[in-house]
Amino acid sequence: MPVIEAIPNISEGRRTEVVDAIAAAVAAVPGVRLLDRSSDASHNRTVLTLAGEGEALHAAALVLYDKAIAAIDLRSHAGEHPRLGAVDVLPFVPLEGATMADCVALARAVAADVAARHAVPVYLYEEAAAEPTRRNLEDIRRGEFEGLASKMASPGWTPDFGPASPHKTAGATVIGARMPLIAYNINLATDRLDVARRVAAAVRHSSGGLRYVKAMGVMLEDRRVAQVSMNLTNYEKTPMPRVFEFVKREAARYGVGVLESEIVGLVPQAALLAAAEYFLQIEGFKSDLVLENRLRSRP
Amino acid sequence: MPVIEAIPNISEGRRTEVVDAIAAAVAAVPGVRLLDRSSDASHNRTVLTLAGEGEALHAAALVLYDKAIAAIDLRSHAGEHPRLGAVDVLPFVPLEGATMADCVALARAVAADVAARHAVPVYLYEEAAAEPTRRNLEDIRRGEFEGLASKMASPGWTPDFGPASPHKTAGATVIGARMPLIAYNINLATDRLDVARRVAAAVRHSSGGLRYVKAMGVMLEDRRVAQVSMNLTNYEKTPMPRVFEFVKREAARYGVGVLESEIVGLVPQAALLAAAEYFLQIEGFKSDLVLENRLRSRP
Numbered sequence: 001m002p003v004i005e006a007i008p009n010i011s012e013g014r015r016t017e018v019v020d021a022i023a024a025a026v027a028a029v030p031g032v033r034l035l036d037r038s039s040d041a042s043h044n045r046t047v048l049t050l051a052g053e054g055e056a057l058h059a060a061a062l063v064l065y066d067k068a069i070a071a072i073d074l075r076s077h078a079g080e081h082p083r084l085g086a087v088d089v090l091p092f093v094p095l096e097g098a099t100m101a102d103c104v105a106l107a108r109a110v111a112a113d114v115a116a117r118h119a120v121p122v123y124l125y126e127e128a129a130a131e132p133t134r135r136n137l138e139d140i141r142r143g144e145f146e147g148l149a150s151k152m153a154s155p156g157w158t159p160d161f162g163p164a165s166p167h168k169t170a171g172a173t174v175i176g177a178r179m180p181l182i183a184y185n186i187n188l189a190t191d192r193l194d195v196a197r198r199v200a201a202a203v204r205h206s207s208g209g210l211r212y213v214k215a216m217g218v219m220l221e222d223r224r225v226a227q228v229s230m231n232l233t234n235y236e237k238t239p240m241p242r243v244f245e246f247v248k249r250e251a252a253r254y255g256v257g258v259l260e261s262e263i264v265g266l267v268p269q270a271a272l273l274a275a276a277e278y279f280l281q282i283e284g285f286k287s288d289l290v291l292e293n294r295l296r297s298r299p
Numbered sequence: 300m301p302v303i304e305a306i307p308n309i310s311e312g313r314r315t316e317v318v319d320a321i322a323a324a325v326a327a328v329p330g331v332r333l334l335d336r337s338s339d340a341s342h343n344r345t346v347l348t349l350a351g352e353g354e355a356l357h358a359a360a361l362v363l364y365d366k367a368i369a370a371i372d373l374r375s376h377a378g379e380h381p382r383l384g385a386v387d388v389l390p391f392v393p394l395e396g397a398t399m400a401d402c403v404a405l406a407r408a409v410a411a412d413v414a415a416r417h418a419v420p421v422y423l424y425e426e427a428a429a430e431p432t433r434r435n436l437e438d439i440r441r442g443e444f445e446g447l448a449s450k451m452a453s454p455g456w457t458p459d460f461g462p463a464s465p466h467k468t469a470g471a472t473v474i475g476a477r478m479p480l481i482a483y484n485i486n487l488a489t490d491r492l493d494v495a496r497r498v499a500a501a502v503r504h505s506s507g508g509l510r511y512v513k514a515m516g517v518m519l520e521d522r523r524v525a526q527v528s529m530n531l532t533n534y535e536k537t538p539m540p541r542v543f544e545f546v547k548r549e550a551a552r553y554g555v556g557v558l559e560s561e562i563v564g565l566v567p568q569a570a571l572l573a574a575a576e577y578f579l580q581i582e583g584f585k586s587d588l589v590l591e592n593r594l595r596s597r598p
């Protein structure tokens with residue numbers, strides 16, 4: 001049975017009772033697993049990770065919008081993270097046995113239902129985008145909730161579903177389909193933030209680096225460690241081991257080594273198996289060489 | 300539910316109909332999966348890989364001995380691989396949720412049943428061994444079927460179960476419990492067999508190398524590639540990435556690089572995840588960072 005992941009980002013990271021109620025409601029939908037839950041008070045934002053089959057996730061998404069729109073008023077929301085809606089963004093991601101086409105179809109079906117049920121404008125993004133200008137989440141979200149009414153009135157920003165103006169309290173929402181995203185940080189053996197920033201600039205796509213890497217240099221103040229903080233948006237085409245070697249090589253230009261790396265949240269098995277395959281130079285590698293995978297395949 | 304693997308090695312690799320019948324009989328036991336099957340005509344030997352819970356594997360093991368002892372006569376068996384019985388060796392290996400203690404208990408229970416049912420002498424080996432001198436399979440098997448009667452008559456070789464002399468056609472059998480074994484080969488970018496042999500001597504335990512590595516240098520004649528052919532007998536204590544780096548470093552002493560490596564048969568997920576963790580220097584790695592593992596854990 002094809003498994004899909006849904007990662008709703010909701011604009012509430014401070015009122016624990018509100019987040020608890022939303023998380024409990026989606027987790028109670030039959031066939032849905034709540035794999036992870038992470039709230040950030042300074043961002044005032046919560047990220048839930050759900051998994052299940054398409055139909056179960058569709059039901060869970062509707063429950064999520066019901067609860068979040070009832071509880072969250074963007075007019076009084078403040079936080080560091082950019083946002084334009086109560087449910088800010090909801091990506092669907094293909095896992096075992098599911099295809100990107102499954103996720104695109106699910107995103108569109110949920111988008112239509114949410115728009116009809118709550119009169120909330122919905123933009124489709126990434127692989128579910130109807131036009132290339134809407135693939136990138138940052139482009140859709142630019143201007144945020146506060147700039148939404150004027151943005152929606154400007155040419156080219158009619159939503160894919162729902163009314164042509166913002167919902168008074170819930171703003172708009174962005175629904176789509178994408179590859180699994182890996183939050184991957186590499187800590188450098190230095191306290192020089194400038195080195196982390198130069199390495200980040202070298203590795204990220206936007207300034208000339210690898211196609212599916214977003215990166216910035218940050219300082220872990222408590223440890224005095226400079227970090228290259230990254231999002232890998234397609235680990236199949238830009239694999240983790242290549243990113244690691246790239247960062248290591250660039251840091252070496254400044255006489256700096258790699259202290260360690262860290263994965264934030266969850267990572268698909270295939271991304272780590274690809275690292276083993278890369279470094280061990282395994283010829284003819286297939287995921288069903290893995291005993292546990294063979295055990296789980298159909299007899 | 301704890302899953303155990305059983306890897307019976309039977310002394311028949313030429314008569315396909317005999318091997319087919321044995322494989323079909325064990326695969327038909329409810330709760331047992333036949334994961335892999337590999338026969339070698341020059342070794343005249345077949346290795347089956349089964350998985351299931353302890354009770355199901357116990358039943359499958361008895362079926363296997365019934366069929367193999369009825370069909371195989373060691374008096375007329377010839378092949379390159381050393382052997383002392385119709386079912387030469389049967390190790391049990393802990394997989395998901397199972398412990399080594401589970402496998403030791405299973406090995407002893409099967410050994411008692413096989414000895415009683417067929418009047419075949421049984422030696423326990425590796426983690427199931429009753430005494431340290433019987434841990435090593437090679438020590439038990441030395442002298443093979445042809446030398447078995449005199450070996451069993453000599454001091455210290457009374458079997459753990461069954462009669463004190465060989466079964467006329469089935470010889471003896473060795474049953475035990477061990478860690479998963481990884482058959483791992485590293486191909487060198489050279490046709491110099493002497494380099495592969497020197498590297499193998501450096502890396503293997505028996506001549507001063509790493510504790511859980513068996514190794515030999517061989518020549519892949521068709522490709523003119525020298526290979527370090529290894530068995531890793533405890534990937535937790537002597538991990539694959541360390542073995543790879545060791546071999547790479549030793550080969551470099553002769554100006555030789557690593558062409559590629561290969562895994563023969565199946566490999567536990569944890570062994571490959573450990574390679575990703577090692578090379579990517581992942582801090583605080585745990586297997587439940589892997590999305591699929593989280594998905595399969597109990598809610």
